[in-house]
Amino acid sequence: MRSLKAAFARRTDRAGASRAVPLLRTAILTLGVVVAVHAVSSEIIPPLPADNPAAWCQRVSERLPGISKTDCRASALVPTGARSHNGFPILIRRFVAASEKKIASNAGVVAVNPGSGMGATPLRILLLGGIHGDELTASAIVFQWMQSMPGGAAEKFHWEVVPMLNPDGLLASQPSRVNAKGVDLNRNFPTLNWDIEAPRYWARQTGSDPRRYPGKSPLSEPETRWLNDELLRFRPQLIISVHAPFGVLDFDGPTAPPQRFGRLSLNPVGVYPGSLGNYYGALGKVPVITIELPNARVMPTDAETRKIWTDMLAWIDRNVAARTTGDQDAKPAPKSLSASAGTALLNR
Ligand SMILES: [Zn+2]
Numbered sequence: 264m265r266s267l268k269a270a271f272a273r274r275t276d277r278a279g280a281s282r283a284v285p286l287l288r289t290a291i292l293t294l295g296v297v298v299a300v301h302a303v304s305s306e307i308i309p310p311l312p313a314d315n316p317a318a319w320c321q322r323v324s325e326r327l328p329g330i331s332k333t334d335c336r337a338s339a340l341v342p343t344g345a346r347s348h349n350g351f352p353i354l355i356r357r358f359v360a361a362s363e364k365k366i367a368s369n370a371g372v373v374a375v376n377p378g379s380g381m382g383a384t385p386l387r388i389l390l391l392g393g394i395h396g397d398e399l400t401a402s403a404i405v406f407q408w409m410q411s412m413p414g415g416a417a418e419k420f421h422w423e424v425v426p427m428l429n430p431d432g433l434l435a436s437q438p439s440r441v442n443a444k445g446v447d448l449n450r451n452f453p454t455l456n457w458d459i460e461a462p463r464y465w466a467r468q469t470g471s472d473p474r475r476y477p478g479k480s481p482l483s484e485p486e487t488r489w490l491n492d493e494l495l496r497f498r499p500q501l502i503i504s505v506h507a508p509f510g511v512l513d514f515d516g517p518t519a520p521p522q523r524f525g526r527l528s529l530n531p532v533g534v535y536p537g538s539l540g541n542y543y544g545a546l547g548k549v550p551v552i553t554i555e556l557p558n559a560r561v562m563p564t565d566a567e568t569r570k571i572w573t574d575m576l577a578w579i580d581r582n583v584a585a586r587t588t589g590d591q592d593a594k595p596a597p598k599s600l601s602a603s604a605g606t607a608l609l610n611r
Contacts, residue, residue: 314342319354322434323427327403329562338409340426345489348443351430353489356409360385361418386584389499390424391490394449394506394539395440396432398559401505408572416576419584423497428486440474446484450477450537452491455546457481460536477537494543500587501579502543502551510557515544518586521578525563525571527554550583 320335327335340354347353362385392405405426412422427433431443441447450461461477469475482488511530514520522529532555534541544551554571556563563571 316340319352326434326438327399327406328560330403330406334406334410338406338426343489343493345485347429347431347486348484349431351434353425353430353486354427355493356422356424358412358417358420358422358424360421363421386420386501386579386587387497387499388420388422388501388503388579389494389497390422391428391502391504391539392426393430393433394428394504395447396429396435396442397438397440398505398507398556399433399438400507400556400559400562401554402426402433403562404556404568404571405505407568411569411572416573416580419580423493423499425490428490441476442484442486444478444484445473445476446478447475447537448484448487449539450475450535451481451484451487452537452539452542453481454536454538454541457537464536481537490539500549501583502539502549503554503575504539504551505554505556507556507559509555511555513540513553513555514550515540515553516550517548518550518582521552521575521582524554524574524578525567527557527571 316336317332319340320332323335324330324332338356340356342352343355345353390405390408393399393402395401405424409424409426412418412424429442429448432439432441435443450465454460457477458480461481465471465475465477478484482491509530509532510527511532512521512524512527513532514529515534520529520531532553534545540551540553543549552575554575562568
């Protein structure tokens with residue numbers, strides 16, 4: 264709590280100071296932002312072949328805490344066909360629910376989400392890590408959770424797992440929150456009135472912080488365009504997005520929020536123009552769990568990593584799966600809430 268209050272105080276101070284700067288200083292700051300954004304985009308990482316897990320895993324294991332090359336290979340990620348701005352393949356693993364796999368084998372065909380015929384269709388869950396590339400633990404913990412998914416309680420559900428949505432930020436020589444074009448991907452989703460709200464929020468509330476630049480237009484980036492297409496295709500009924508380092512839980516969506524996973528307790532961090540939680544949770548009425556790990560570089564203990572996972576699965580079972588039947592409530596929202604209604608505490 265103490266660090267939360269300190270973070271809030273720092274941001275409040277900065278927002279207050281930015282309102283007071285004279286015009287000339289604003290112009291200089293703006294110029295600085297352009298230079299900073301340009302500097303990020305000048306770092307080119309050579310593209311990798313899309314079908315070369317050894318090459319991906321070499322790079323990923325050098326960067327992620329606690330994830331070896333063997334762990335990465337065992338995750339069995341496959342290319343989606345999309346690539347980051349710098350050409351790194353966006354990787355995914357799809358897990359089919361155990362009940363659907365049995366039906367598929369009995370019928371001698373591969374089931375594509377047909378429903379069990381004996382109850383509700385298994386819940387579709389999207390698990391995302393690393394939308395901010397400098398939150399290394401947010402990607403690493405998704406790799407660790409993936410290891411426990413086969414044969415575990417997670418098999419009740421359908422999963423799509425994307426541990427690194429921002430590979431360019433993650434693999435940059437200095438890991439960066441933004442992608443290779445200097446865009447904060449978690450401000451680039453098409454929320455209501457994005458054209459007005461996102462640039463205004465960036466200028467007024469962040470002091471044109473280059474780490475929070477929302478881009479020139481919604482879905483301007485290959486990473487967010489791919490995710491948006493995948494959301495429309497997969498139609499998740501729950502989204503889990505992992506961040507760091509604020510050490511809290513946040514929640515957007517129609518159901519009562521979870522109170523605690525492991526040591527992380529609920530502490531809403533606000534609604535932002537262009538964020539995934541705003542786009543899908545506040546507007547689309549799809550529950551979005553945001554996990555903020557307590558440290559971006561140092562992993563939680565193995566016991567804590569397991570506890571967050573098991574608490575989360577139990578909560579999903581009781582509060583989402585039990586209330587969700589069939590394909591209802593699975594569409595993205597074409598329009599969003601006004602971003603100005605958001606209360607910015609932490610700017611996750
Ligand atoms: Zn983040």
